């Protein structure tokens with residue numbers, strides 16, 4: 001059975017696209033046929049991170065408007081032949097997406113793919129709503145600061161009430177917390193919230209912590225998802241996340257203050 | 270959330286009681302017309318047959334009993350089972366209906382009506398001077414129970430009491446015409462007695478609220494004393510003043 005994963009946050013610029021590219025690549029590398037869709041119509045970012053911006057002929061909106069078939073629009077990744085990218089349109093605005101059209105495209109993708117990763121735009125408006133509406137799992141990307149945590153909380157409320165699963169009273173979307181751009185040093189200085197703090201506010205299953213890392217910028221400059229940079233901390237953190245999502249039990253890394261964290265994690269209320 | 274039972278033996282244990290929460294669909298009945306119920310139930314199921322197949326369900330008779338109608342629980346259960354649903358509980362029933370349910374091996378939950386006794390006992394423990402409601406035997410106390418977190422941006426309104434087992438996030442709003450109980454951290458805005466009931470109270474495990482209000486008398490976060498913050502407290506009105514007190518009474 002195919003699973004639809006939405007990568008969402010509410011707040012902008014927290015690392016959704018970086019995460020979408022990384023986990024889509026990670027899942028494909030593990031042998032699962034995966035598609036990653038850019039829902040950020042008008043901004044088009046994912047194809048840059050994936051390094052396929054020069055091969056875009058048709059986009060998501062073309063497929064929805066039936067101006068192109070899915071096969072025409074899907075771009076096969078240059079590093080992994082189990083990974084396909086469905087880019088966003090740069091020339092339309094977000095009203096070009098319709099619930100019915102998105103549902104149709106996802107249904108078609110589900111026949112052929114194991115995982116479908118939806119890179120959500122920021123905000124809680126139409127684009128973000130469409131990206132999460134059909135999801136089975138949600139990766140809630142959060143930075144360790146109050147406004148990002150608050151927006152994630154808001155998004156969690158929307159996932160629980162406005163999704164297809166919620167509307168049909170089906171089993172709710174599975175929600176996972178991804179804490180990104182984490183910097184233990186800044187946590188120590190009191191400039192950032194700690195993992196504990198964020199967990200306490202959101203009470204959500206932590207899938208992983210991605211450290212603030214220069215490798216992310218390098219990766220996006222070279223158009224390869226950071227997970228392929230196996231030596232980098234961020235790349236390893238994303239690899240852990242994919243493994244945990246697939247059911248492997250891996251200890252958390254990149255948190256530094258491990259003691260405090262584990263005390264809370266296991267002995268917590 | 271699960272609480273392991275204690276086991277202090279070296280023997281290999283064969284079982285364990287755990288406490289956990291499930292979300293189960295509740296079938297709220299508003300008619301006693303069995304034919305109509307059967308028909309509408311089938312229509313609903315047809316919308317998502319896979320979802321409903323062998324789905325557990327809790328029957329809620331409160332609406333019916335509020336209007337003084339009666340229903341044959343045995344016949345009702347037959348209809349539900351025939352539709353492919355598995356009744357695992359009933360609430361809001363009267364004595365006769367509860368008896369019928371138990372005979373059918375269907376557990377009876379006393380969250381709604383029929384729980385006056387338990388309610389009073391609970392009140393005695395946390396209230397210095399419990400107000401015995403004279404008409405409590407005729408009116409039905411309705412309680413809204415929520416087990417999921419209330420997230421930022423969400424609003425909850427309860428006509429009676431509101432009981433929340435999960436956290437209430439900052440940026441959310443919970444309102445009740447009766448009392449509010451939050452058995453977790455309260456970070457959002459909580460308003461009890463919103464239709465003027467000055468007897469309403471707010472109870473919470475950990476007070477970090479943005480705003481608390483009873484019958485329109487409110488305090489914002491800034492006004493909260495440090496001595497009550499992050500504590501299990503109850504909040505009530507006394508001569509139009511909001512009193513916030515440790516839920517545990519030390520005299």
Ligand SMILES: Nc1ncnc2c1ncn2[C@@H]1O[C@H](COP(=O)(O)OP(=O)(O)OP(=O)(O)O)[C@@H](O)[C@H]1O
Nearest residue numbers: 012013014015016017018122181211212213216217
């Ligand atoms: N772990 C990280 N370490 C350092 N920089 C990061 C990290 N994650 C993301 N960034 C940087 O943050 C910026 C925003 O990242 P990204 O585009 O993935 O966010 P987004 O949530 O998709 O943004 P938008 O809301 O605009 O779609 C980028 O410049 C990216 O390189």
Ligand SMILES: [Mg+2]
Nearest residue numbers: 016017040045
């Ligand atoms: Mg993005």
